[in-house]
Amino acid sequence: MEPTREQDVTITISEPGWLSTFQDLGREDSEYLGVPCGGAADQLSAATANILVGNRRGAPLMEIMGGRFAFTASRDVFISVTGTPADVTVGGVPVAMWQPVCVPAKTCVIITNARDGMRNYLAFSGELDAPRFMGSAAPESRMGFPQQLAAGHKVGLDSRYHGFSQPYLGQPLFRLPVPVPDFSANLWTIDVVDGPETAGTPGIRELLSGSVYTVGPKSNHVGLRLNGPVIHPEGLGEIISHGVPIGAFEIPHGDELIILGRSRTLTAGYPIVAVAAKASLPLLGQARPGRKMTFRWLTNEAAVERWREQQRLLTALEDRVQSLFAAVGLPLHEAPGSSPPDVRAA
Amino acid sequence: MTTPPPPAATLHRPPGLEAEPFGDSALMLRIADNDAEARRAWARRLRDILLDVRPYGMLNLVAGAESLLVEFDCLCVSHYQLAQTIRLAVAGLGLGDTGPAAGAKDFIVPMVVSAEFSPDLPGVAEELGLSQDATLAALTSSVLTINLLAAAMAPMMAGVNFPGQVSRCTEPRTDVAPGSVMVAGTSAIIQPFPGPSGWKVIGRTPLTICDIHEDPPTSYQPGDRVRFEVIAESRWAELKGQFLRPAHQQEGGRHGTDA
Numbered sequence: 001m002e003p004t005r006e007q008d009v010t011i012t013i014s015e016p017g018w019l020s021t022f023q024d025l026g027r028e029d030s031e032y033l034g035v036p037c038g039g040a041a042d043q044l045s046a047a048t049a050n051i052l053v054g055n056r057r058g059a060p061l062m063e064i065m066g067g068r069f070a071f072t073a074s075r076d077v078f079i080s081v082t083g084t085p086a087d088v089t090v091g092g093v094p095v096a097m098w099q100p101v102c103v104p105a106k107t108c109v110i111i112t113n114a115r116d117g118m119r120n121y122l123a124f125s126g127e128l129d130a131p132r133f134m135g136s137a138a139p140e141s142r143m144g145f146p147q148q149l150a151a152g153h154k155v156g157l158d159s160r161y162h163g164f165s166q167p168y169l170g171q172p173l174f175r176l177p178v179p180v181p182d183f184s185a186n187l188w189t190i191d192v193v194d195g196p197e198t199a200g201t202p203g204i205r206e207l208l209s210g211s212v213y214t215v216g217p218k219s220n221h222v223g224l225r226l227n228g229p230v231i232h233p234e235g236l237g238e239i240i241s242h243g244v245p246i247g248a249f250e251i252p253h254g255d256e257l258i259i260l261g262r263s264r265t266l267t268a269g270y271p272i273v274a275v276a277a278k279a280s281l282p283l284l285g286q287a288r289p290g291r292k293m294t295f296r297w298l299t300n301e302a303a304v305e306r307w308r309e310q311q312r313l314l315t316a317l318e319d320r321v322q323s324l325f326a327a328v329g330l331p332l333h334e335a336p337g338s339s340p341p342d343v344r345a346a
Numbered sequence: 347m348t349t350p351p352p353p354a355a356t357l358h359r360p361p362g363l364e365a366e367p368f369g370d371s372a373l374m375l376r377i378a379d380n381d382a383e384a385r386r387a388w389a390r391r392l393r394d395i396l397l398d399v400r401p402y403g404m405l406n407l408v409a410g411a412e413s414l415l416v417e418f419d420c421l422c423v424s425h426y427q428l429a430q431t432i433r434l435a436v437a438g439l440g441l442g443d444t445g446p447a448a449g450a451k452d453f454i455v456p457m458v459v460s461a462e463f464s465p466d467l468p469g470v471a472e473e474l475g476l477s478q479d480a481t482l483a484a485l486t487s488s489v490l491t492i493n494l495l496a497a498a499m500a501p502m503m504a505g506v507n508f509p510g511q512v513s514r515c516t517e518p519r520t521d522v523a524p525g526s527v528m529v530a531g532t533s534a535i536i537q538p539f540p541g542p543s544g545w546k547v548i549g550r551t552p553l554t555i556c557d558i559h560e561d562p563p564t565s566y567q568p569g570d571r572v573r574f575e576v577i578a579e580s581r582w583a584e585l586k587g588q589f590l591r592p593a594h595q596q597e598g599g600r601h602g603t604d605a
Contacts, residue, residue, distance in 0.1 A: 252544070266410060
């Protein structure tokens with residue numbers, strides 16, 4: 001099958017869920033101008049959704065946070081849904097998450113009943129016509145760029161997908177080696193490494209690894225606010241405003257623990273007593289109010305190894321998708337090997 | 347004009363650049379110097395060097411008041427490799443002098459003080475041991491330098507002539523109104539958009555300081571100078587929503603002082 005030209009598809013959102021937005025992996029080169037990178041809180045699920053439909057990892061997609069989300073497309077579309085477990089149907093027929101799905105034109109797709117975690121990612125083969133700010137479709141609602149999807153919203157899609165079927169079954173079954181995260185545990189364990197004030201806060205290691213923390217209702221994309229025991233370090237003096245990595249654990253003067261998210265700002269001068277391992281950030285991005293978690297200390301070296309393994313599995317999936325799609329004539333929206341080793345992705 | 351020192355001389359005296367791991371994928375950089383103004387100027391210069399050199403593995407740069415946070419791809423480089431690359435870049439290019447940035451612009455920011463707009467003014471005055479008027483006079487008599495653009499492009503400025511340090515809020519506010527003029531330590535900041543802040547709110551400007559529909563979204567940048575002027579509340583409606591531009595471009599020049 002020859003790769004065919006792009007065509008315009010219109011996606012009509014009929015039910016927007018509680019909060020759904022355009023999303024991607026975030027802005028580059030914006031932080032030094034005071035604009036947070038933002039982007040999908042669960043980068044692993046977002047990148048995987050794009051990989052599964054042959055897109056580059058950082059392509060615009062949709063992020064759905066709870067409720068019932070439904071759309072129809074004017075032509076056949078090729079989609080994937082990742083993130084926390086949910087019920088996904090195409091024309092009333094249940095389909096698998098974490099695999100590519102063929103959707104016939106004018107057929108309703110419903111994503112509902114999300115459980116355990118907080119976010120679903122919906123990717124479309126092709127390029128969604130999403131507004132950009134500083135080169136990214138990620139919401140920056142604080143600066144007036146909310147990117148929210150509403151009922152009746154019509155979204156353009158440039159796609160080279162023209163339907164796909166195999167001879168024996170209506171809905172083709174893809175069995176791609178997808179590393180699906182497990183969100184089902186009652187108590188999530190988040191890996192952490194030392195922060196700059198860990199040593200200056202005696203007892204914090206035992207406290208974080210030996211206590212259960214509950215995500216509070218005031219949590220958002222700036223940070224998770226956790227209820228649980230804290231220790232206030234003493235004698236650290238004035239902390240000058242400085243940049244903080246995503247996943248920094250801050251203890252403000254009040255009795256709570258804040259884990260900063262991708263829309264964090266400079267620290268307000270609070271001590272950083274731990275930093276989430278990079279490989280644990282996607283799980284943190286799925287934590288909803290009421291979620292219980294505890295922490296496990298790793299060395300930086302062990303944390304890097306966990307991240308290396310997560311990336312290895314993602315790259316292996318990418319390779320399989322590339323060869324499979326090339327073999328059966330499904331569109332790849334990025335030539336293999338054309339991307340820099342991206343790096344921030346997932 | 348002085349002759350720059352030969353490269354060898356620069357290389358023999360590398361500046362005291364501290365590099366501290368901040369998690370598995372970030373490095374905090376600070377210049378060791380006893381003078382806070384020098385640390386701030388060097389942080390700005392260091393930012394320019396890193397944006398120019400783009401060390402291998404660097405993903406993202408977050409400017410702090412006296413520091414830089416470099417986020418990197420931990421599969422490309424380690425903390426130690428990246429720190430070494432940065433030290434070599436600094437040694438090779440030099441941090442230069444710490445004088446005012448070339449082409450710095452001047453801004454005058456009008457602000458209204460009222461019970462509604464200045465909820466923390468009484469507490470700040472008490473903490474400093476000043477009257478409220480004297481606290482405002484200390485702010486408006488200061489020429490502040492923008493060190494960096496903080497949250498949502500907020501101009502963070504150092505150099506308020508306070509006699510002491512202003513503490514932050516015990517519990518950060520979750521929603522501070524845009525235009526709010528805030529202080530902490532001996533720095534000031536203006537809130538561009540609604541959002542959280544732990545800084546003390548002592549006034550509000552009617553001007554719009556950041557607008558994503560403008561290109562660029564702010565007319566100020568690090569290195570520019572800012573002075574605050576307290577204006578009468580009666581002038582709020584007239585100035586509300588005007589986009590902040592450099593003093594020489596503002597219509598009618600100065601905004602005038604409180605009568």
